Amino acid sequence: MILYLLKRLGVFVASTAVAGVLVFAFMAVLPGDPAEVALGVNATPEAVAALRAEFGTDRPAVTQFADWFGGLVTGDFGTSYVTSAPIGPQIAERLNVTVALVLGGMVIALLIAVPAGTFAAVHHRNPVGAAISAASQVGIAVPAFLAGILLVFVFAVKAQALPSGGYVPIADDPAEWLRSLLLPWLSLGLVQGAVLTRYVRSAVLDVMRDDYLRTARAKGRGRMGALWRHGLRNASVPVVTVLGLQLATLLIGAVVVERVFVIPGLGDLLLNGVAGRDLLLVQGVVMVLVAAVLLINFLVDVAYAALDPRLRGAR
Amino acid sequence: MRGRLNASLVAGGVLVAIVVLAALVSFVWTPHDPTLVDAAGKLREPGDGYLLGADKFGRDTFSQLMVGARTTLYVGIVAVGIAALIGTPLGVLAGMTPLGWLSELIMRVNDLVFAFPALLLAVMLGAVYGAGTLTAMIAIGVATVPAFARVARAATMQVMVTDYILAARAAGRRRTAVAFRHVLPNISSVLIVQASVSFAIAILAEAALSFLGFGTRPPIPSWGRMLQESQELLFSTPRLALWPGLAIALAVLGFNLLGDGLRDYLDPKLRRIRAER
Numbered sequence A: 001m002i003l004y005l006l007k008r009l010g011v012f013v014a015s016t017a018v019a020g021v022l023v024f025a026f027m028a029v030l031p032g033d034p035a036e037v038a039l040g041v042n043a044t045p046e047a048v049a050a051l052r053a054e055f056g057t058d059r060p061a062v063t064q065f066a067d068w069f070g071g072l073v074t075g076d077f078g079t080s081y082v083t084s085a086p087i088g089p090q091i092a093e094r095l096n097v098t099v100a101l102v103l104g105g106m107v108i109a110l111l112i113a114v115p116a117g118t119f120a121a122v123h124h125r126n127p128v129g130a131a132i133s134a135a136s137q138v139g140i141a142v143p144a145f146l147a148g149i150l151l152v153f154v155f156a157v158k159a160q161a162l163p164s165g166g167y168v169p170i171a172d173d174p175a176e177w178l179r180s181l182l183l184p185w186l187s188l189g190l191v192q193g194a195v196l197t198r199y200v201r202s203a204v205l206d207v208m209r210d211d212y213l214r215t216a217r218a219k220g221r222g223r224m225g226a227l228w229r230h231g232l233r234n235a236s237v238p239v240v241t242v243l244g245l246q247l248a249t250l251l252i253g254a255v256v257v258e259r260v261f262v263i264p265g266l267g268d269l270l271l272n273g274v275a276g277r278d279l280l281l282v283q284g285v286v287m288v289l290v291a292a293v294l295l296i297n298f299l300v301d302v303a304y305a306a307l308d309p310r311l312r313g314a315r
Numbered sequence B: 001m002r003g004r005l006n007a008s009l010v011a012g013g014v015l016v017a018i019v020v021l022a023a024l025v026s027f028v029w030t031p032h033d034p035t036l037v038d039a040a041g042k043l044r045e046p047g048d049g050y051l052l053g054a055d056k057f058g059r060d061t062f063s064q065l066m067v068g069a070r071t072t073l074y075v076g077i078v079a080v081g082i083a084a085l086i087g088t089p090l091g092v093l094a095g096m097t098p099l100g101w102l103s104e105l106i107m108r109v110n111d112l113v114f115a116f117p118a119l120l121l122a123v124m125l126g127a128v129y130g131a132g133t134l135t136a137m138i139a140i141g142v143a144t145v146p147a148f149a150r151v152a153r154a155a156t157m158q159v160m161v162t163d164y165i166l167a168a169r170a171a172g173r174r175r176t177a178v179a180f181r182h183v184l185p186n187i188s189s190v191l192i193v194q195a196s197v198s199f200a201i202a203i204l205a206e207a208a209l210s211f212l213g214f215g216t217r218p219p220i221p222s223w224g225r226m227l228q229e230s231q232e233l234l235f236s237t238p239r240l241a242l243w244p245g246l247a248i249a250l251a252v253l254g255f256n257l258l259g260d261g262l263r264d265y266l267d268p269k270l271r272r273i274r275a276e277r
Helices: A002-028 A034-039 A045-055 A061-073 A087-122 A127-140 A144-158 A174-208 A211-218 A223-261 A266-275 A279-307 B007-028 B061-096 B101-114 B118-129 B133-160 B163-170 B175-212 B223-231 B239-266 B268-276
Strands: none
Touching (some): A002 A279, A002 B118, A087 A127, A127 B239, A144 A223, A174 A223, A223 A279, B007 B061, B007 B239, B061 B175, B163 B175
16 A cells, blocks of 8 residues: 555656756746846846846756745745746735636535435436436536536626625635635536436445445445445545546646636636746746646545556556 | 537537638638727717627727737738647657657657747747737747646557557568558647647637737737727727627637537537546
8 A cells, every 4th residue: 555655756856856857947948038028028138138137047957947946835836927926925816716716516416416416326216317327428528617607607797696706815704705606616516416416426326336335235224324424435535536637637637717707716817827928927837737746646646546546556 | 430420529610610700701802901099989889781880990800800810810820830739749759659768758848848838938029029820839839848748748658559559560670660540640630639729729819818918919819919909998988898808718719619519529428428527
């Protein structure tokens, strides 16, 4: 078990380092010298050289990379070439917002998918089960940002019950924070819930056909009792994998949903960075998002082993 | 043995056919010029030759939807093409030597590419080369490579343990010949299903990118940008969001259903299991 975890951890660390090289190399081919861009066309060569030295962009690429990547480990993302503000605190502040958005979306997705998927599996031969399957198929076809626009139309334009956009920090007003995030959460959660429902249904269907469940039923447990006691843990193995993949999808989906609801999260920071050609900021945000996806994959592997001991020896 | 037509296949086929037809017809005919700005016809109500009305620039919504279908299919075909052409050979190679270092390397690189979702790639490519349809297609295509590689690898591993592969190898066939004559034809149905599902994902990605301004540039109509442009008018003219939204959802639903239907149609074993359920 320890060996398995160490191996996975090694893969995670190595992948993150390689991803760092890729992100850095990609941004390094960007046309335009940050110092020249910052000073404008009338700058003297001496001024540009001085600013290059200040930014550190006159050093060899390998040194720049080592400096940047080494800084990431301690949370130092460098200083923006455009705004001169340190990037790390900006990312940390925005990350809080995005994480709250993603986790809330995931909770709603699970609240929908686990009961709906289990119900659809248990009643797979009757019309209600089929209707749930059909509804989830339709839900998968709706992108989160479209769900967001529809929700704004229903709850902000028609019912005028919730704000159509904007964000209130939790420290300012917890109730308003909740109100400002409710529609974004639903946009992400409804769509992901539809995706997950299909996997929960098929995982539960699979375990329902297994011998141990039949044995449990034969011993006198009810259908739901047997599923609860023996089935859910086994059904959870494939679901956890999908959950991990979906968490990564949610993180990226949040970038778009933040645009719909004008929420100051990481996606908003990234897109503003691109618009303002804030190279180092874009590089930092992309790296955080990629590292988050890799971290999620690592955690899924760990959860795998915790849920199904057979898998530990298999690798 | 091939299966019979099933409901998913028919429904998906019909939806996809509508999108393809709209795109094809738009090459020779649209009710109005979809890019023609007409100040007098600003936010024109449906009717009077404008079936679905006009947007804030007076452009005909129906014509824009038709040409938007073209953009959607164009991006989907190129993106899925890139993914299939790169991912399939890599997956087959990894599947034919599942325990070798090459397989391990391919799958590790695959995992790494997987950590770069289409949206991030498109934003990065857009920052370097300028955002547009081409960067969106490449980003979506590259991001879809891991899905093809994984599916191709898994399917190849299943085929490699069959007797006919053993016989072919014993008869002295070379690896490349085995790959082209025996493996590829036998995993093609899995790849076709994957292509259909990936097409649906590509449509979603293109719409999201256009919505963010990293996809198709104006004035070329695209469903995602129509949605983005409609958002500020949601309070006064919600129909502008309704039509492109519906188009995206129905196109994605169509390709997903087609994928499900093809899976059942091409794999009789699976159909039997489903029938038992």
